[in-house]
Structure formats: structure tokens, C-alpha cells
Amino acid sequence: MDREQGLAAAFAGLADTLVSDFDEKTYAEAMARRCIRVLDADAVALVLSGNADTPPILATAAESVRDLDSIRAVIDEGPSADCMSECRLIGSADLRSETRWPAFTLAALNAGFATAHALPLLLRAERIGTLTLFRRRAGALGDHNAAVATALAETATAALLSRRTIYAARTRAGQLQAALRTRTTIEQAKGYLAARRGDSVDAAFELIRSTARQHRRRLSDVARDVMDGSPVIAHLFVDHSADEANGAHQQAATSPRLPVVE
Template structure:
């Protein structure tokens, strides 16, 4: 349990973050505040998730953590995706030892210097928004108190995002950033689906396989499709 004084401090880490909820500046600020306020955490990311093919990273406290978030999206595996799918925290105190669960992601995490990862769903009731993913460079479990605080932070982040969404809907604003986001993936998926007369799901599978095959992110490959620098006619091509 988190007492009221500590909960207030956690809320300030979210409410006092620079920028507007749902925007990149706010996301990065929240992630840095999470690292500052949680013991034993080296990096954090906040990512909106809708489906396996719809993800938008709002912010990361460190570049290497952001790259690992991209890896989860490109590979379609990892603690963050599992936490979002099952709606419960996924706590991995030794990532290299988790290679049987997420073999390619575990290898990517080890190469980036991440030894442990703790993913918490951004969820209020039946509304699931994404995940708060926490990383550390040394293996080991988080103390129970830190786990409780991280789960509370995830709830508060979700609350801030939903409150902003409600205000934006009332005023007709677009509360989510679009420029430079994973919105490009949706556009590229639609282009491939129309071009090759396949479903959106199959188009995304081809895009993801192509990105993995060339060692690129899904986002970069999507932008290449939009710019007509590449075409993806078969998975992995």
C-alpha cells in the first residue's frame, strides 16, 4: 500500500511534468520524474498501446530505453506488450534469463545493457491505454514498496491522460501528437494493404517482418514505404 503523503508525491511527479498530457514533452518529463522518484530504476518509458499494430511512445527518460521500446514494437514481443495484453504487471528481474519467453527481445535488451525490466499497464477499470515500462542495468527484483509505487504511478499517468482526453473531446482538440509518431505506421499499413489487396493485419505483418529483416524499426520502414523508397511484397522481403 502507498500512504497518502507518498501518493501525493507520486501525483506531483505526473501533474507537475512539463507540457500537456498526451504530448512528447510531457511524456519525457514524466519518465524522468519516474526515474527520480522510484528507487533502483535507471530508465523509464511511457507508451500508448491499442493493438499489436498500434503503438505510440510518448516519452523515454533515456535513448537506450526508447530504442528497446521500439524493439518490442518491431519484434512483437516483450514485457510491455505482455503487460498490456494481460492487464497485469510483468516483472522481470533477470532479462537474459527470460530468453525462453522473449528470445529476440531478451537478446536486444542485453545488448543495450538492460538487465531487468518491470512493465505496468496504464489501465483504469476496463480502459487500457498502454504501459509504463521501467528498466534497470543490474538484475534483481524490486522491493515490494517500489512495485506498489510504480503501479500507483501507472494509475496516475492513466488518470492524467484520460482527464486530458475528456477535456480535448469537449473542445474538439486533437490531444495526441501526430507528427513524428507511430501514426505513420498506420498510413504505411494502409498503403500496403491497398497496393497488394491484403488485409491490414497481413500488411502489418509484412511491414514488421521487413523491418526486422533489414535491422530497422517499424517506424523507419513505414516512413520508407510512405516515401516510396521501398515496397514490401512478401514477408521479410
């Protein structure tokens, strides 16, 4: 496969995020391998930033296992960290004379790398990670290599953000649908219980709510029991209003009558 075919395959692969079993870690690893094939680099590290719910993702690709172990040890600092904060291409054409990142530079040189360049995974104001290229020979990244790497990074960023937007929309839609089903069940249970007891809808709802609190259950679960006629809440269907009225009537009948004062 020549360079042009490799580039075409790389861009096509990066755009394909709408598969049912999509996984960002797998996607990042595939992107790192594609970058090794089409860019002038001996090793590649791709970092996807995390959030409150997910940790950062690190994917690497290199020509040797030794290279992989080396870049995993140094990716937390150096040009990748600065690139993430400044959102621009940051690197060193010759690490032997580099003074900005002492610990990173020493580790990279010991691993046999002479250069390191990091590009942001950025789309407009949205940044989601970095792409770092390592090479064993000194020298600038070059305009062509930088342009291709930037295009790959932008394509991957757009694809990942689109995927995340679709996933968030689907998740939100599912949550709204579940909330609607829950609300519908509660409304049905209120009406059904009110009709069975000969009571008001408000009184029926208060009865359902007090039962849920008393037994530390969700309101929707109690409402579902009402609709299912569960024996657990059978006592809710008993209308005590008639008994109370009869009791009051009997008490009035047996009470001594006071003399009428004329």
C-alpha cells in the same frame, strides 16, 4: 531533493493536465523523467496507445543516450506488449534465464539490462498504455517499487483520461454549436427568400437546395449568400410567378374563341 519530496513533485506534475498548451507527447516524456528520479530504474519507456486518428506515443528516459537508443529498439515486444494485452504487471527478474521473449531478451542483454518490468496504464477497464522499467542488475522489482510505480501509472492514467474526456466534450460542444449556427442560417434564408419571392417556405428551401446541388456547394453556403444578398444568387430573388400569370392571361386573350354551343 529527498525521495519524499521527489514523489510529491512527481504526483503533482502528473496531475497537471489542464494547461492550455497540453501535449500528450510532452506529458509522456516528462513522466518518464519523473519515474527515473523516484523509481529504482536505469531506464524507463512509456507507451501511450494510439487510435484510428493518432499513432502510439513512445517516451523514454535513461541515464545515457546509449540506453535510450537501446530501449527504443526493443519496446515493441517483450513485457510491454504482453502487459498491454493482459493488463497486469509482467516482467523478468533476470533476463539471462528468460525464455518468453527471445528477440527482446537478446537485445536487452546486449544493451546491458538485466531486468525489465512493465506495468499497465490502467484505470478500471480503460487501458491506455504501459510503463516499462529497465535495470542493469538482476533482481525482483520489489513490493515498494512496484507500489510506487503502480500509483504513478494510475495517477497518470486518470489525469490523461480526464484530459481526453474534457477535450472530447469541448470538441463535441463546438461541433454542436457550429451545426446550430448552420441550421439557424438555413432557416433564416428560407424565410427571407420566401418573403422576397412571395412564395412558400418549402418552395424557398427547395430552391436553395437545388441551387446548392447544381453548383456543388454546401447548403449552408448558399443560405449564407441569400442572407448576405450576394450577387451570385441574385436570380433567386426574382419572382416569376407574376410573369407566368401575365403570360397565361395574354395567351388566353389572344387565343381564338370557340363558338358556344347552345
